[in-house]
Amino acid sequence: MEEKYLSAQQYAVMIFLLLIGSSLVYLTGNVAAQNAWLSTLMGSLFGVYVLYAITRIHELYPGQRITRISTVVLGKFLGTILNCLLFWSVFTILISFLYDIIMxxxxxxxxxxxxxxxxxLVLPCCYCLYKGITVLGRLGEIIIVISSIIAVFGIMLALPVFDLSNLKPFGESWRAIVAGTLYAADWPFDEVVILALFLPMVSHLKQNKAxxxxxxxxxxLLLTLLDLTIIAVLGANLTEISLFPLFETSRVIGIENFQRVELLFFMIWFITGIFTILVYYQGMNFIVQDLFALKSNKVVILPLGACLVVFTLYMYPNTVEYALMGFKYIPVYTFPVNLLYPTIILCAAKYQQKRQQQSSSKTNPLQRSTS
Amino acid sequence: MPPRLTYSLLLFITLFVLKEVRPLYKAKAYKELAVTGMIMMLALAYGIDYIMGSQLLPNPNFLITLFKPLSQSFEKLLQVTG
Structure with missing residues (x-):
């Protein structure tokens, strides 16, 4: 059993910052053009399901990490294969985050x-992870205040340059909305699957599900508002061609002497981005620990850090390669893995619990008769 | 530019030896030592390959490009542009 290091509030903050940090650089559901906000809202339903699945699995097997539960309910061979698939998904997502921040x-x-x-970037992350999960939780509590204030402040500043006609026509192409929904479901909403690895460390989870x-x-809500802000300020075409739409939006914003708002946005990008990397990095350490049945996850921090640096350089030598891999090919792999990983484990866990109940109800009458 | 990676790798290796290898060796945790050493060797091998520009090792992108046909058919089906 893991020790309880995180409060439910810190865990909630972790979810918030993970979603914001992983998607703030780009526009969520951007293939849906002016309907990106709708795609974001619909895509979020997939994340709700993943969140439900991981908390339900944890209720069935309290105090155990999902990577250990998978080998318990599916057997060592199948469970390890699933864990390897999750590892590759987490690894590719993590190097994409790293590339985003570096870009x-x-x-x-x-x-x-x-x-x-x-x-x-990686060495301070290693230092933070050596300090432990509690530090990560507390860091989140500090970051959320700063980032929320700046985000709300930014949206308010953007109100005078809002052009609502940019949001029309509404629901023009259903194909684009469906594509946007699936992309948004993969990134960032299904990424909450990583938080399954932190669940055993959360205290009083059952009472604090809400x-x-x-x-x-x-x-x-914040991502939807940001989508609306970006499209209303820049318009669908400008949003599509700009590399960092939110950065462009923040450059447009400015009231008389109050200029250079983009620096404020850069601050939340950076701090939430680092936090997302930390969460994913720690998650990857947990997976490697369970794959090799190691006593501690801290021993893999530095070797995996070196791997991150080298493989990001090796796999993404330039932005063109990154755009092709990160936006076209990787989602095709990460979306089903992040969605099906908890689903398969949840189904197997429920089936096993049912079988155990049935076998215990069958053995009980015998036990009674022998006694 | 690539030789700068040498310094980065040396920094990681030094920290790893000081922080992990010595305590693990003293604690006789040979399994941990073997696994972490293997991961470090992997990073080192790919790092040297990158520095030399030889591309002798298989690029992990191969595992991602396997999904190219699936991605293309998805884009075709939903008429994704850009």
Missing amino acids: LLETIYPLLPRVVLYPL KIYSGYFAAV
Whole structure:
């Protein structure tokens, strides 16, 4: 059994920051053009399901990590295969996050090469993970205040430059909305599957389920509002061609002497982005720990950090390659894995519990007769 | 630019030896030592391959590009542009 390091509130904050941090750089559901906000709302339903599945699994097998439950309910062979698939999904998502942040940092520090920026980003993350999960939880509580204030402030500042005609026509192409919904479901909403690995560390989970869902819905609300803001300010065409739509939006915003609002946005991008990397990095450590049945996950922090630096450089040598892999091919793999991983384990866990109940009800009369 | 990666890798290896290898060796945790050493060797091998530009090792992107046909048929079905 894991020790309880996180409060339900810290876990809810984790969900909120994970969703915001992983998707703030780009526009969620952007293939749906002016209906991206609708795709975001619909895509969030997939995340609700994943959240339900992981909490239900944890209720069936309390105090155990999902990677251990998978080997218990599916057998060692099948469970390990599923865990390997999850590892690859988490790894590809994590290096995409890392590339996103580096791409953003490159626009601010153009003279610093990526080879230097990657270790500069990964080593502080290693340090933070060495400090433990409690530190991660507390860091989230600090970050959420700053990022929420800046996000709300930014949306309010954007109100004068809102052009609601940019949001029309509503529901023009159902294909685009469906595609946007599926993309939004994969990124960022299905990514909450990683939080299944943190569930055994959350105290009083059963009593605070509403808190956890509220963290999720707050993030959905903020992402939808940001989608609406970006499209209403930039329009669908400009949004599609800009690399960082929110960055472009924040550059448009400004009232008289109050200019350069993009620096505020850069701050929340960076801090929420780092937090997302931390959560995924820790999740990857847990998976590797369970795959190799190690006593501690801390021993893999530095070797996996080195892998992250090298593989991000190796797999994404340039932005073109990243755009192709990260936006076209990776979602085809990560979406079904992140969705089906908890589904298969939940079905197997329910089936096994049912079988156990049936076998115990069959053996009980015998026990009674022998006694 | 790639030689700069050498310094980064050296930094990771030094920290790893100081922080993990010595305590694990003293605690006789050989399994942990073997697994972490293997992961570090993997990073080192790909790092050297990247520095040399030789591309002798298989690119992990191969595992991602396997999904290219599926991605293309999805885009065709839903007429995704951009």
